[in-house]
Amino acid sequence: MVVEAANGTGQADVIIRVRDLVVGFGPKIIMRGLDLDVRRGEVLGFVGGSGQGKSVLTRTILGLVPKRSGKIEVFGQDLDRVDADDRRRLERRYGVMFQQGALFSGLTVKQNVQAPMREHLKLSQRLMDELALLKIELVGLPRDAADKFPSELSGGMIKRAALARALALDPELVFLDEPTSGLDPIGAAEFDDLIQTLQRTLGLTVFMVTHDLDSIYAICDRIAALAEGKVIAEGTIQTMLSSQHPWVKAYFRGKRGRVLALTRDDRHAPAGGL
Amino acid sequence: MPAKPGFAVERAGDETRLNLGGDWTLESGAEMERSSDGLIGAAAGARAAVIDLARVGRMDTGGAWLIDRARTILEAAGVQSRIENARPAQSTLLEAAGWRDFEAPKPRRGHPLLDMLTDVGASVVNAWRDLVHGVGFLGESVVALLRALGRPHLFRMTSLIYHLESFGLRSVPIILLINFLVGCIVAQQGIFQLRYFGAETFAVNMIGILILREMGVLLTSIMIAGRSGSAITAEIGSMKMREEIDALKVMGLSPMDVLIVPRLLALILALPLLTFLADMAGIFGGLVVSWGYAGLSPDAFLDRLKTAIGFNTFMVGLIKAPFMALVIGLIGAMEGLAVQGSAESLGRQVTSSVVKAIFMVIVVDGLFAMFFASIEY
Structure with missing residues (x-):
């Protein structure tokens, strides 16, 4: 969400670099040497069957699940080598939107958005109020939602409020865990548009775990597919459609995928051409 | 940087x-x-x-x-x-992210004195509403209990046994320990005070009557209110938060039958049993201390105890136990069902469940004391 001064490096720089990652719980191994790159400024859709470990990977990158071996670099810093202070500074540069929102139920939406600001920044109450309301408006919530508690919001509004909180510190990188799950198709499409608009205006990098083929076609620049503990295919939607892996084939060229593949050229800008 | x-x-x-x-x-x-x-x-x-x-x-x-x-x-x-x-x-x-005018926050309303009066009024109304609701809930659960007794094949035995274990069996060690300790303390103070009059042996009367009539059942009830009343509120409350109660209702099951009756019944059965154990532990504590401080042998202690108390002394304590259980269970379940959506509200209801249950246990104990005094039991 930060506009860089002249970026003369030219090459696409990698914001998250995962190498040879192994994660397991007890005797069960979930990630078997997984490699993944997320580039600056892209929307990466991360797909995989239920129970394949999509959320586990997200949680491992966020440091909520310990890894067995492998290397994770975020913003070029090896997460094993950073000390607590650097880690805190690093965490300030990304925002997370959890699947169920994970809003603090005892705080209003506005206080939820202000919570990270209050902890990390030294701002006047007036500016915090203004910025919180600005973020709430940016995610398309009505202004009176600001003083409501999460239990008074609908599912779609909770998702928006969670996104507003994820954006509170103007992060460069946003993790979205199934942002459109549980929304009706119209709400989901609106949310896709919202993510895309915010991503463009604020220059975000988005790491999005999703099941929603519509979202994938609509807003993802690149897609990574997870199966058998590895990324089995990575690239644009064309790459996915031409992949010979049975799971990828079933996912993108199954009954639901075919309809979208046929109509996508009329409906959406070509993937990857941001 | x-x-x-x-x-x-x-x-x-x-x-x-x-x-x-x-x-x-x-x-x-x-x-x-x-x-x-x-x-x-x-x-x-x-x-x-x-x-x-x-x-x-x-x-x-x-x-x-x-x-x-x-x-x-x-x-x-x-x-x-x-x-x-x-x-x-x-x-x-x-x-x-350009400038836009956000309305100024609403100004605080009213006069502080007026606010205070409003709050007082609101709490009185709420207390009255609590009481009416409580009586209604009591009636509802008695009907459900009777219905369960009328149709024993529909009764949830597994759930009852499970809660008997968690409310009853698992509380035994802590109930025994605190009652033993309180028995010791009461005996020690009794012996010290009565020694001035050379009436140390009367400490046994005091221990017997105090433990059996009041302390055993009161301490047990307070412990269970803290331990099991809070558990009931938290369980039912979190089920309410996650719409599990609604799920039961739409399946045609009544939360009263499925959740509340087994817990109430388990408490009503467990509390007298625990009270009995508490009585024994308290008396034993008194016995040990009397032996140590007053040189009263266990045989002499028991002889003395036999003359000091009657079966009615023991029964007074025990009769109260199921009523205490009912109070604790009802308050726990009611507070659980009052939980709203937020984690904060769960915490508030659990606190209020424990506070109200302990308060009501002591009130009920006082009512019983007056009742037994007037029937001279």
Whole structure:
């Protein structure tokens, strides 16, 4: 969400670099040497069957699940080598939107958005109020939602409020865990548009775990597919459609995928051409 | 580290140029706010102001907001202001995060004295409502209990056994321990005080009557209110939060039958049993201390106890136990069902469940004391 001064490096720089990652719980191994790159400024859709470990990977990158071996670099810093202070500074540069929102139920939406600001920044109450309301408006919530508690919001509004909180510190990188799950198709499409608009205006990098083929076609620049503990295919939607892996084939060229593949050229800008 | 957000002022005629520099990001929030106020101060009184972004490094929504806020405030003060040399990305950001007027927060209402009176009134009304609701709930659960007894094949035996174990069996060690200790303490104080009159052996009467009539059942009830009453509220409350209670209802099951009756019955069965154990532990504590402090042998203690108390002394304590159980269970279940959506409300109801249950246990004990006194039992 930060506009860089002249970026003369030219090459696409990698914001998250995962190498040879192994994660397991007890005797069960979930990630078997997984490699993944997320580039600056892209929307990466991360797909995989239920129970394949999509959320586990997200949680491992966020440091909520310990890894067995492998290397994770975020913003070029090896997460094993950073000390607590650097880690805190690093965490300030990304925002997370959890699947169920994970809003603090005892705080209003506005206080939820202000919570990270209050902890990390030294701002006047007036500016915090203004910025919180600005973020709430940016995610398309009505202004009176600001003083409501999460239990008074609908599912779609909770998702928006969670996104507003994820954006509170103007992060460069946003993790979205199934942002459109549980929304009706119209709400989901609106949310896709919202993510895309915010991503463009604020220059975000988005790491999005999703099941929603519509979202994938609509807003993802690149897609990574997870199966058998590895990324089995990575690239644009064309790459996915031409992949010979049975799971990828079933996912993108199954009954639901075919309809979208046929109509996508009329409906959406070509993937990857941001 | 980010470069400090700042600006340089350049005056040309009656136009003021404000050359912004540094990183205008939230990381340097306080400095950015000061610089933004500085912009307004520097350009105040000029005919026109130009905010030049050419040398700004990084900028985020916070920076965009503050810059545009400064521009708007200058405009309002009659200074023609514009922003120049914004890169395309910065322009987008300025547009998205531009100044807009948010309503001022609602002013606090009313007079403090009036507020206090309103609060007092509200609590009285709430207390009355609690009482009415409690009586209603009591009736509902008695009906459900009777219904369960009438149709034993539908009764949830597994659930009853499970709760008997968690409320009853698992409380045994702590109940035995605290009652033993309280028995010891009562005996010691009794012996010390009665020694002045040379009536140490009367400490046995005191221990017997105090433990059996009051302390055993009271301590057990208070312990169970803290231990199991809170558990009932938390369980039912979190089920309510996650719509599990609603799920039961739409399956045609009554939460009263499925959740509340087994717990109530388990408490009603467990509390007398625990009270019995508590009585024994208290008496044993008294016996040990009397032996140690007053040299009263266990045989002499038991002989003395036999003459001091009757079966009725023992029964007075025991009769109270199921009523205490009912009070604890009802309050626990009611508070659980009153939980709203938030984690905070769960905490509030659990606290209130324990406080109300202990309070009511003591009130009920007082009512029983008056009752037994008037029937001379």
